Amino acid sequence: MAAIKRLLKTSAFSSSSAIPCIRRCLSTAAVSETDARLKSPSYPHNSLPPQADPKGKNVQWVFLGSPGVGKGTYASRLCTLLGVPHIATGDLVRDALSSNGPLSQQLAEIVNQGKLVSDEIILSLLSKRLEAGEAKGESGFILDGFPRTIKQAEILDEVTDIDLVLNLKVQENVLLEKCLGRRICSECGKNFNVASINVKGENGRPAISMAPLLPPQHCMSKLITRSDDTEAVVKERIRIYNEKSQPVEEYYRSRGKLLEFELPGGIPESWPKLLEVLNLNDYEDKQAAAA
């Protein structure tokens, strides 16, 4: 990733011997100029912050949102559209888990309890992923699942300039159903969902329907379920999100970088609206025409 060069020079990790490569990573080749308007928390949080317009540049975005909200789905679609890598720390953790390396057993215990992996391990995995991307000439990124704590957000801030933080939201009773309905193709890695969600509107919240996102025939026999998508573990992950990661929303809100997006339904309803708030509604057509 060409955008990422500088070291992760953080006092928090300067004494760690467990992450030798952590000192040589994140930064940006083209740190955008700090715009006073962007620092201002006064813009409405449901519209694109000034300076975060994605057109004509390699975006440096972060996706926040509770487990099951659909960060991976929307981040991956936007990455395809914008031509930047989708870097999901959860995927890095699952790769490390399945590699049967020394970390694997340690990670399995943490992940299968719905807990957060230590900052040291996450930064080490992220740093390796960024180095590999840099070697391939990647530029820009959408980070999904990182940062998840204020400490991680502070570290990220020290090493690079994030343009925009998209906070995906959906009412909490939908999250559990979505996690329990999630299926992954063990061959192509794509995410699907077998849940058919219909929640009545109440307490001033609108009704919400999400049709299942079913896999194509050739993935059907290869579907697997994430080991941490059981009811007890999902509830714990949501609890931990509320405790540790919700403060990260406020961290970015106060810096004028947070864009809140409440999902109005499934992909057919949400995707066009998301493109609209990101000022990308005509971008998809232009990209398709250029292809």
Ligand code: AMP
């Ligand atoms: P996800 O796919 O984002 O739900 O992540 C799956 C699991 O990986 C989480 O429940 C955590 O155990 C771990 N994980 C992913 N990203 C982070 C992070 N930034 N910090 C700590 N743990 C993480």
